[in-house]
Amino acid sequence: MLDLLVEPVDPAFEAWLADVPEPDWLEHPVYAEQATDDRLSSLLGLPPAARPTAALASISPERLSAGERVDLLRLLEEQRNWLEAAQVRVLAVIEDSDSTELGLAQEEVSLALTIPTRTAQTRLKAARSLMRELPATLRLLTAGKITGRHAQLITEASWQLPTEVVARFEARIAERAGQQTLGQLRQSLRRAAIALDPATAEARHRRALADRRVGFQAVEDGMVELPVLLGAVEGQLIYTRLTAAACLLPATDPRTMDQKRADLLVDAVLSGLPDEALPRMQGRRPAIQVVVSADTLLNLNDQPAHLTGYGAITAATARRLAADQSGTWRRLLTDPDTGQLLDIGERSYRPAQRLRDYVHARDDTCAFPTCNQPGYRCEYDHITPFSHGGTTTRRNGALACRRHNNSKNNTGWSYRLNEDGSFTWTSTTRRNYLGQPPERWGTAAEHASHQEDADEPPF
Numbered sequence: 001m002l003d004l005l006v007e008p009v010d011p012a013f014e015a016w017l018a019d020v021p022e023p024d025w026l027e028h029p030v031y032a033e034q035a036t037d038d039r040l041s042s043l044l045g046l047p048p049a050a051r052p053t054a055a056l057a058s059i060s061p062e063r064l065s066a067g068e069r070v071d072l073l074r075l076l077e078e079q080r081n082w083l084e085a086a087q088v089r090v091l092a093v094i095e096d097s098d099s100t101e102l103g104l105a106q107e108e109v110s111l112a113l114t115i116p117t118r119t120a121q122t123r124l125k126a127a128r129s130l131m132r133e134l135p136a137t138l139r140l141l142t143a144g145k146i147t148g149r150h151a152q153l154i155t156e157a158s159w160q161l162p163t164e165v166v167a168r169f170e171a172r173i174a175e176r177a178g179q180q181t182l183g184q185l186r187q188s189l190r191r192a193a194i195a196l197d198p199a200t201a202e203a204r205h206r207r208a209l210a211d212r213r214v215g216f217q218a219v220e221d222g223m224v225e226l227p228v229l230l231g232a233v234e235g236q237l238i239y240t241r242l243t244a245a246a247c248l249l250p251a252t253d254p255r256t257m258d259q260k261r262a263d264l265l266v267d268a269v270l271s272g273l274p275d276e277a278l279p280r281m282q283g284r285r286p287a288i289q290v291v292v293s294a295d296t297l298l299n300l301n302d303q304p305a306h307l308t309g310y311g312a313i314t315a316a317t318a319r320r321l322a323a324d325q326s327g328t329w330r331r332l333l334t335d336p337d338t339g340q341l342l343d344i345g346e347r348s349y350r351p352a353q354r355l356r357d358y359v360h361a362r363d364d365t366c367a368f369p370t371c372n373q374p375g376y377r378c379e380y381d382h383i384t385p386f387s388h389g390g391t392t393t394r395r396n397g398a399l400a401c402r403r404h405n406n407s408k409n410n411t412g413w414s415y416r417l418n419e420d421g422s423f424t425w426t427s428t429t430r431r432n433y434l435g436q437p438p439e440r441w442g443t444a445a446e447h448a449s450h451q452e453d454a455d456e457p458p459f
Contacts, residue, residue, distance in 0.1 A: 039055075047143065048081070077144065081147055103121075116371065134154065134158060137177075150180075157193060215229075290308070292315075296319070297318070297319060306361070367423045371404055380399070
């Protein structure tokens, strides 16, 4: 087990607390019968562990001077940092006590805190590092001198270094971390890592090149961002060429330079990677998949459609896609009366392509409530295993990434599909975790309401 680092508690406060098991913090001898400003001044001299959080939050900022409000703000920030340190200790013990082969503690933490599984994994690993390798950083967090984000940056930077230099790295960073913004801390971390890592700058650059990637991030108004991480030389060259190509377009072209660069990039990628030369994904050639009501396609209503992997798109966008004869999209229709996908099913073990399309469109991401693995990285999973009598149907099928497919094999974990399209997972601790049902196309009630509006006689 891990040794816990605990901030010493003020003796007077500890003695008072022992006599009052369920204390009214306003009766604490440090600030009882004091005015708000006196109470604040008394708390200023206490470490976060000795400050009753409820009493601190009860101080009215309206009754303070401008300078005292700043003091209160600082104390509240220190108190939040102290609580984050307490949570770190809990996470470290959870991580250290996890005996499951797959490390399913991260799933339990993910569901308990409603955070993505990758975030839970990172927080567990960071907590372990803070407890074992970075005690000075944890002490700063416990004292409220740095934020949880500061501690996270220091921890993640330490993972890139040889074990034998981590102590020197922390000593060099901790001295100034409490007076630095996150941006300033990042600069210090880079400088310290370069000074202590014996690898050459070229070797470090080559390691960084291994992380090059293209991301996908849905944003508002039917748009996405594709963040690209490249080597500086290649990235600058691409940007320069796009700019030069944009300058070749006619001066009368009304598009902005940014719009021209974006359109040229789309043209280059889509024409340079022809569909017929690409491998299949989920049994299909790469294409977009749209779920749309038949009435919407017929222009009888403007209910939003659903673009798999993104979310809601406008009816006009769906109709524009329907007129595209390029074959780069496919549609699944919903019942105009219920809003549900038209049913399909199979009895064999391997789902037919239509069933795979159906489940992919319905679930969009992994069935685990806090997992955001997109559908193309998941496979059709039998909720009740086929070997245990489960059928290959929409009711017994879900999208599951490899990890969460395996997580229910002889581990005590299980899940079920609910009527509203959500999933309930049960962990080894017998706790149930309910994911939110998808809001990808109109519900039956919405469609019924729309139908009632449509039936109203015109004025």
